[in-house]
Amino acid sequence: MISHHNFDFNYISDENGRYFVYSVTNSMTTRFVIDSSGQIEQMFWLESSKAWFQFWSQPRQPCDVYAYCGAFGSCNEGNQSFCACLPGFRPKWENNWNLMQDYSSGCVRKTQLQCENTVVTNGKSDKFLANSHMVLPKHPQSVAVGSIKECETTCSRNCSCTAYAYEDNACSIWIGSLLSLHQLSPxxxxxxxxxxxxxxxxxSSSSNNKGIVIGAVVGSVAFVALLGLLAFMYFRKRENTMKTSKSVEDGSLVAFAYKDLLTATKNFSEKLGGGGFGSVFKGRLPNSSVIAVKKLQSFSQGEKQFRAEVSTIGNIQHVNLVRLRGFCSEGTKKLLVYDYMxxxxxxxxxxxxxxxxxLDWKTRYQxxxxxxxxLAYLHEKCRDCIIHCDIKPENILLDAQWCPKVADFGMSKLVGREFSRVLTTIRGTRGYLAPEWLSGVAITAKADVYSYGMMLFEIVSGRRNFEWNSVYSEDEEMKYFPTWAASLMSEGGNVLSLLDKRLEGSADVEELSRICKVACWCIQDDETHRPSIGQVVQILEGVLEVTQSPIPRSLKVIADNKEDIIFFTESSETSGASSQAKFAGSSASS
Known part of the structure; x- marks a missing residue:
């Protein structure tokens, strides 16, 4: 289906063994390196982009590299910087961390342990700080004890012991540096x-008895003054929600009060859109930043699970994903707060x-x-593959610079068991659903690829796949666009005839042909024949070449029974201004 025009791969099987070999097929510049972390990377230079691209790496994810963040460093694939020092530690070499993104030097203690201090004795014993949701470090030592307290005591008595864990009634201790710590989502x-x-x-130490007494006396004397101060702080809180809202997961998300969002959205008066999972409203915070607030519907998650899933979504950050700024969870009221596009x-x-x-062609292609x-970040770069399940133009938002941002990812986990039922009944979503949604087989990331392919056709044509609007003359034959496009590409026809007529043929023909071929592969009936979204990225970047696909059987059915296909439009629930369409066929459905 897809070939890499820069590398020629061969599989060898002979009396000497079985192995792969490859050669570079042109004069391109390549490099094979082991970086400072120990990760092996195959890179090549793409002249058109003036940048190095990674073709292959092992281990695939940075956090799978042994000791990627060095001693006492914790790796988190949900963060863009990946590495962070454990509480009580700081980077050993700040410049390497901040400027070179080289974390291999690890972290060192901010304060020396009491048991290591041979000069000053202050009488305070070392303590232990619990770090939860972790993959435990390498090289533990097992200790036979009867309780977690005995486990702690064992580590406390050994100055070389830096940490302990007590899981499943088993005690493990670590001597020396902690390596390959991995922070997981809650x-x-x-x-x-x-x-x-x-x-x-x-x-943080508690005050001594004398301090407590003095504090009590001062507090009694200043009681009236404190009442006035509290009143001032109350009104101050109403003026600045961001500063007083409760932070969640190291400050990356804000837990908004419902009344604050009610004020920010002017009682949810300016609706931006909506669908089966809720409505979205425009709001403005006291600091003048503009937000989009989504009121969730069809919600079945409990409070604890909701906060855990929101925290996971909040840690997913990419330039082409809409950033989740915060949330609200008060009883049955569940809301999400996003950046406004x-x-x-x-x-x-x-x-x-x-x-x-x-939109001109260059903007559409970008x-x-x-x-x-x-999508590739969601499918391939997160610790667990995140399937969007609802890719369509309504869920692709555009910022001030027309940079696309995928919205509503993670909704399947937030909405829970109602997600599939709601999704398959939303008008405007059905035309993008892969066949496996209706056949009952397991849904994989290839379902997103199918939806993405359907959307590519619409980016090219400037109309709904099932829609015939006023841009086209009334005497032209009614066509289901994916069928028409796949047939034309298969016959080697004029690809510019597929282009939105409002662009008057102004498009890069090579890019247009590439995007149409990709779309045809994405909507194959058999999901195993569809490319991964990572391959799609490489094709659109010009790194991979793509051949013409066969016409999917489902499209052939429509083409062969076009006299029985009835097109009709109905108003869209999601946009209110555009048309959706369905098709039905008496013989095609038999």
């Missing part, structure tokens, strides 16, 4: 708790609307590429 069942030894001064959703620009800007990159 909802991950594989997470363990490790107790790391720190100097007593790293913990001033250029709205993709559907409002590619489909014919009055007073809408006609939107297609950016969307694929966002």
């Amino acid at each position: 909802g991950d069942a594989n997470g363990k708790t490790i107790h790391v030894k720190l100097a007593a001064s790293e913990f 001033p250029n709205g959703s993709l559907d409002s620009h590619i489909f014919h609307r009055e007073n809408s800007k006609v 939107i297609a590429l950016g969307t694929a990159r966002g």
Whole structure:
């Protein structure tokens, strides 16, 4: 299906063994390196982009590299920087961490342990700090004890012991540096708790008895003044929600009060859109930043699970994904707070609307590429593959610079068991659903690839796949666009005839042909014949070449029974301004 025009691979099987070999097929510049972390990478230079691209790596994920973050460093694949020092530690070499993204030097203690201090004795014993949701470090030592307290005592008495864990009635201790610590999301069942030894001064100490007495006296004298101060702080809180809202997961998310979001959205008066999972409203915080607030519907998660899933989504950050800023969870009220996208959703620009800007081909191509990159991050770069399940133009948002952002990822986990039922009944979603949604087989990331392919056709044509709008003359034959496009590409026809007529043929023919071939592969009936979204990215970047696909059988059925296909439009629930369409066939359905 897809070949890499820069590398020629061969599988050898003879009396000497079985192995792969490859050769470079042109004069391109390549490099095979082991970086400072120990990860092996095959890189090549793409002249058109003036950048190095990774073709292959092992281990695949940075956090799978042994001791990637060095001693006392914790790796988190949900963060862009991957590495962070454990509490009570700091980077050994700041410049390497901040400027070179080389974390192999690890971290060192901010404060020396009491048991290591031979000069000053302050009488305070070292303590242990619990770090939860962790993959435990390498090289533990087992200790036979009867309780977690005995496990702690064993480690405390040995100055070389830096941490202990007590899981399943078994005690493990670590001597010396902690290597290959891995921070998991709160909802991950594989997470363990490790107790790391720190100097007593790293913990906030309580006041002594004298301080308590003095504090009580001062507090009594200043009682009236404190009442006034509390009143001032109350009104101050209403003026600045962000500063007083409760932070979740190291400050990356904000837990908003419902009344604050009610104020920010002016009682949810300005609706931006909506669908089967809830409605979205525009809001403005006291600091003048603009937000989009989604009120969730069809919700079945409990409070603990909701917060865990929201925390996981909040840690997923990529330039082509809409950033989750915070949430609200008060009883049955569940809301998500996102960055506001001033250029709205993709559907409002590619489909014919009055007073809408006609996107040029360069912008459309970059939107297609950016969307694929966002999906590739969800499918291939997160610790667990995240399947979006609802890729369509309404869920591709555009920022002020027309950079695409995939929205609504993670909704399947948030909505829970109702997700599939709601998804398959939303008008405007059904036309993008892969066949496996209706056949009952397990849904994989290839379902997103199918939806993405359907959306590519619409980016090219500027109309819904099932829609015939006023842009086209009434005397032209009614066509289901994917069938027409696949047939034309298969016959080697004029690819420019597929282009949105409002662009008047102004497009890069090579890019247009590439994007149509990709779309045809993405909508193959058999999911094993579809490319991964990572391959799609490489094709659109010009790194991989793509051949013409066979016409999917489902499209042939439509073409062979077009006299029985009835097209009709109905108003869309999601946009209110665009048309959706369905098709039905008396003989095609038999």
